[in-house]
Amino acid sequence: MINHIDLSTVLRRTVCDLYSDLVTRPTGAAVRDGIEKQLSELGDRSLTVIDFSHVGLLDYSCADEIVAKLLMRYADDSAPRDAYFLFRGVSDSHLDAIETVLERHGLAIVAQADDGSVMLVGTLDDPERRAWEAMNKLGRSMSADLAREAGIAPEQVERVLGALCKRRLAMELDGGYVAVGAVT
């Protein structure tokens, strides 16, 4: 199930209906709580589009509270549900803050541009990046096909794909793998 969360709406609903900037840690924490509340109403497995289109400014503190902490919570073994995220409407200035916090925590996200194309942002090792790009190109694929396309040894590919799934960048679907962003 694909869910859509407009961050500016969450901001106005949870913090103040006059705000359009995502700044300060308390604001970020309140918005993350709002997101998690919406996620709790979804099924056990979900893909959520987190939409920054109507957000003015995003500072580092807020990026850390919203993006980094959300990812860390759902990439953890004790995550409350199997949730995946696609980030949309991310401007260059948003990206500056988001990339900084992702690098700090060793995280990565999938961001979708206005033309619908998707890209990885953050920290990934080379095999992870190649495997994700192969997945994005091929659509839902089996591990052997992905190993061939990405140039990864067959005995290593399951580990790489498992890591991408755990990092919320790809998901297992009907016995194969699919990149987050390729299923919207």
Added chain:
Amino acid sequence: MTTVINLPPSLDEKTFEVVLEQLAPVPIDEKVLLDGRHTRWASPYGLTALLTVAQTRAEKPALVAPEAEETGSYWARTGFFKYAEELFEMHGTVHRARASGESDVLLEITPVAKSEDVHEVVGRIQQKSSAILVKELNIDAKATMGFAMTLSEACQNIVEHAGRGGWVAVQTYRWQKRLGRRVVVIAVCDAGVGFRQSLESAQGRRMSDRWDDGMALEEAVIRGVSRFRDPGRGQGLAGVRRYIGRWDGKLSVRSGTARIAIVPSWDEDVPLEEKLPPFPGAQMQITIPERITDR
């Protein structure tokens, strides 16, 4: 007994040390009178730091306003007297701010104590600063968002760590003597707990033998250490550093008895000053110079 503290003719980050040197030996419950009659100019740092002086005194201090009409009128335009009248026993002519069109004051002196104040500051600066940063300082339009982010993180330092409210102000002016260019200056000053005490409050933190204000500033400003154990903390000042690095700017932070600076090539400041007169809280200045483009 009242001790008279003479304010220098030009009140800025450097000359404010003269004020603190005079203030340091005076017990906090003793009355002081800050004599600003002969002050002709003050930077955002000078004015916001002056307000924090009042916060550190047990006995309400007195302040004599500048005699020069132009100076008094400028101080009024920055919003200084609005807060000074609450904190000081005022003497001399206190000018009233008059509405004016064009102004080099990008953000009047604004109190910062809570998250909502940061939202207010960021909203106001975006409305006013964008055109000025682009037209007067040749800063890329995209970078104006980074400027607001920098301001946001600097203000949050007060909200997250100071333990009491402080002030922020932003202004542009021509820095003729040192640089021959226009600059935009952010000053964020508080009289809270300061960096050393803030880091000391971290649970389980082990202090080294030479733990002092200078080292606390190095930890927080250079290495991004925070009192919070959350690994995401400490990114605010790192972001400020990155922004000033990108735009050849300068960052200086004073806390306790030390002052640290990230010094660009156009400035001759020292990276770390220690054994300064003690003063509570943290006082930060960010300077972004006009960008010189090849034409």
